[in-house]
Amino acid sequence: MLSFENVGLRYGSGSEILSDLAFSITPRSFQFLTGPSGAGKTTLLKLVLMSLKPTRGRISLFGKDTQTLDKDSVTDIRRRIGVVFQDFRLLEHLNLYENVALPLRVIGREETSYRAEVLELLRWVGLDERIASRPSVLSGGEKQRAAIARALIVRPELLLADEPTGNLDPTLARRLLRLFVELHKSGTSVVIATHDLALMEQYESARRLVLADGRLHVFE
Numbered sequence: 001m002l003s004f005e006n007v008g009l010r011y012g013s014g015s016e017i018l019s020d021l022a023f024s025i026t027p028r029s030f031q032f033l034t035g036p037s038g039a040g041k042t043t044l045l046k047l048v049l050m051s052l053k054p055t056r057g058r059i060s061l062f063g064k065d066t067q068t069l070d071k072d073s074v075t076d077i078r079r080r081i082g083v084v085f086q087d088f089r090l091l092e093h094l095n096l097y098e099n100v101a102l103p104l105r106v107i108g109r110e111e112t113s114y115r116a117e118v119l120e121l122l123r124w125v126g127l128d129e130r131i132a133s134r135p136s137v138l139s140g141g142e143k144q145r146a147a148i149a150r151a152l153i154v155r156p157e158l159l160l161a162d163e164p165t166g167n168l169d170p171t172l173a174r175r176l177l178r179l180f181v182e183l184h185k186s187g188t189s190v191v192i193a194t195h196d197l198a199l200m201e202q203y204e205s206a207r208r209l210v211l212a213d214g215r216l217h218v219f220e
């Protein structure tokens, strides 16, 4: 569903941050993307999301070469990907229910057709008591779970999460990992960018994509 062939990326006229990346992500797979701070994890996720273009090489998503996509196809492909950003990106003027429902509103779904789905997902991430709260009154962990629910509401085929357990206590981090594993078992491919070693140790059989010095090493 995703493949990189000899991908390189530099910002402006600087040196290459990522060099000769070559890897694939298959349907129903689970992987950690790891490496030291500044290694390029977020940059790699941005390449997948097509918010950055590779300086060289080829990226294919769902069988399409991302370089040749028109605007509508980019939008269609992005809809198949759920993203949990490091800074959550919840909208402050909307309550939790409205934040999670937003991606469905954007694609023109009627509220009656999705209300139950949104409530069910909020229950799944343990936020059913907070549906009327605004993001500003939530804890970091609650915001993180809300961001996950919003990423999942469109039933993505691929979920990308950037440091989803950053700033969480170990118990909550474990709980979140269980949510991701459950999601993976239900058929979604999951990529979790993290440098949380303790988190990765909880799921030792997961594939690891390790970025170091601009190169990617894959451990199956």
Ligand SMILES: Nc1ncnc2c1ncn2[C@@H]1O[C@H](COP(=O)(O)OP(=O)(O)OP(=O)(O)O)[C@@H](O)[C@H]1O
Pocket: 011, 017, 035, 036, 037, 038, 039, 040, 041, 042, 043, 044, 195
């Ligand atoms: N817009 C940008 N312009 C120039 N350099 C950038 C830009 N964004 C990131 N970088 C540089 O690219 C490198 C990789 O950054 P990136 O954020 O992808 O790393 P990361 O592995 O996600 O780090 P962290 O774990 O700290 O979030 C860093 O050296 C960073 O300073």
